Amino acid sequence: MSQNQQASINDVRTVAIPVTDQDRALAFFVETLGFETRLDVPFGGGQRWIEVAPPGAQTTIALAPAGGTQPPVDSGIRLSTTSADGDHAHLKDRGVDVDEEVLRFGDDVPPMFSFRDPDGNTLYIVENAP
Numbered sequence: 001m002s003q004n005q006q007a008s009i010n011d012v013r014t015v016a017i018p019v020t021d022q023d024r025a026l027a028f029f030v031e032t033l034g035f036e037t038r039l040d041v042p043f044g045g046g047q048r049w050i051e052v053a054p055p056g057a058q059t060t061i062a063l064a065p066a067g068g069t070q071p072p073v074d075s076g077i078r079l080s081t082t083s084a085d086g087d088h089a090h091l092k093d094r095g096v097d098v099d100e101e102v103l104r105f106g107d108d109v110p111p112m113f114s115f116r117d118p119d120g121n122t123l124y125i126v127e128n129a130p
Contacts, residue, residue, distance in 0.1 A: 014051055015077055016062035017121045018069045022050055024118050025063040032094055035061075054079065072120030084111035084127040091115055 019025035029035040035052040038060050043049035051060035061077065081087045084102045091098050097116040104111050112126040 012059050014060045014062050015075070016064040017075045017077070017117070017119075017123075018066040018071045018073060019063045019117070019119050019121070020066050020071060021118070022048055022063050022065065026050055026052065028118050029061070029063065032091070032096060066119075072116065072122065074122045078112075078124045078126050080128050081125050082128055084113060084125060087125050088113050 026037065026040070029052040030037055034054070036055055037050070038053050039049060039051040041049050043065075047065050050063040052063065053060040088098055088102050097120075099113040099115070102111045102113045110127040110129055112124055114122050114124045116122055
């Protein structure tokens, strides 16, 4: 590739988080968070490659077997919602490890909170801007 050409990268397809028990992680993302299973296939050495996503989302989250990176990690993943308060209450009622309260930083920053999956990996939920 010459210096005048640009890479043809055009989207974010998948982000991965390490999990110690793929079945437990899959149940959490599908049954507790309401995600869809997009891919669940053998992945060499008796492992599986699993991808989940909120309904209608393009980017998926891979529930990758923990290898070199062991959980818990701060995934940096921000999920969007129409109601941070509603999702916070819903997840708290379902026994999910969520922040004590929804964070608010003024008018320019949307309400948000973090939660932990069964491995302690941190993900974030951020309310869509009005």
